[in-house]
Amino acid sequence: MLANEARLERWERKVEWPLTALAVVFLAAYAWQVLDDHGTMHFVLEIVLWLVWGVFAADFVTRITLAQNKLKFLKTHIFDLLAVVLPMVRQLRVLRLITVITLLNKKFQHKIRQRVGIYVAGVTVIVVFCASLAVLDAERHAENASITTFGDALWWTLTTMSTVGYGDHYPVTGEGRLVAGLLMVGGIALLGVITGTIASWLVEKLRGVEEAELETAQELRNLRAEIAELRKELNARSGG
Numbered sequence: 001m002l003a004n005e006a007r008l009e010r011w012e013r014k015v016e017w018p019l020t021a022l023a024v025v026f027l028a029a030y031a032w033q034v035l036d037d038h039g040t041m042h043f044v045l046e047i048v049l050w051l052v053w054g055v056f057a058a059d060f061v062t063r064i065t066l067a068q069n070k071l072k073f074l075k076t077h078i079f080d081l082l083a084v085v086l087p088m089v090r091q092l093r094v095l096r097l098i099t100v101i102t103l104l105n106k107k108f109q110h111k112i113r114q115r116v117g118i119y120v121a122g123v124t125v126i127v128v129f130c131a132s133l134a135v136l137d138a139e140r141h142a143e144n145a146s147i148t149t150f151g152d153a154l155w156w157t158l159t160t161m162s163t164v165g166y167g168d169h170y171p172v173t174g175e176g177r178l179v180a181g182l183l184m185v186g187g188i189a190l191l192g193v194i195t196g197t198i199a200s201w202l203v204e205k206l207r208g209v210e211e212a213e214l215e216t217a218q219e220l221r222n223l224r225a226e227i228a229e230l231r232k233e234l235n236a237r238s239g240g
Contacts, residue, residue: 008066015059026052027130034137035150057084120193124161127190131183132157138175145172161187 026049033045060080067073074081136153139145146169147153156169160183171177 005066005068008063008068011062011066019056019059022052022055031129031133034133037140053084060084120190120197124190127183127186128154128157128161131161131179131186134179135171135176138173138179139171142173142176146170147176157183160184161190163187163191 029045029048029052032039033042033049036042060077063077064070064073132150132153135147135156136150139147139153147156152169156171159166159169160180163184171180
C-alpha cells in the first residue's frame with residue numbers, strides 16, 4: 001500500500017507540467033471554438049478537446065488506482081471527478097492552470113499576503129474568462145437568450161461574480177444556470193478571500209504601528225533612565 005502511495009506521488013510530480021500544458025491547449029482550443037462559432041476548424045477543435053479530456057480521464061483513473069485509500073481520494077478530488085465524468089463542465093478542467101500560479105508563488109513562500117494576492121488575481125482572471133466562455137457556449141443559440149456575444153458573457157460574469165447582478169443579462173438554459181451557480185459560489189469565496197487579505201493587511205499595519213509606539217516608549221524610558229544616571233554622577237562629582 002505504501003509503495004502505491006509513493007508511486008502516486010511520483011506519478012503526480014511526473015505529469016504535473018505535461019497536464020498543465022495540456023490545460024493551456026484545452027483552454028486555447030475551447031476559446032477558439034466558442035469565439036469562432038461557425039469556423040471551419042470547429043470539428044478539429046472538438047477532436048482536440050476530447051483527446052485532451054481523454055488524457056485527463058486516464059490520469060484520474062491512474063491516480064485513483066495508485067491511491068491507498070480510494071474513498072478518501074474521491075472525497076478530496078471531487079472537482080477532478082466531475083471534470084472527467086460530466087462533459088458539460090469539461091471546460092472547468094482548465095482550472096489546473098492554477099498549478100502555474102502556485103509554482104510562480106514559490107518565490108513568495110515567506111510572504112503570505114503577496115502569495116494570496118497573486119493567487120486570487122490569477123484565479124479571478126481564469127474563472128472570469130472560463131465562465132464567460134462557458135455561459136456563451138451554453139446560451140448563445142438558446143431561445144430568448146440575452147447572452148449572445150462574448151461581451152455580454154463577460155459583463156454577465158463580472159456582475160454575477162461581484163454579486164451586483166444587474167439582471168440585464170441572465171442564463172436561460174440548464175447548463176448556463178449551472179455555470180451561474182458555480183460562479184456565484186466562486187464569487188462569494190473570492191470576495192471572502194480578498195476581504196480577508198485586506199483585513200489581514202490592515203491588522204498587520206496596525207500591529208506594526210503599535211509595536212513602533214511600544215519601541216519608542218521603551219526607548220524614551222531608557223533615555224530618561226540614562227539621563228537620571230548622568231545627573232546622579234554629576235551631582236556626586238559636584239558634591240565631592
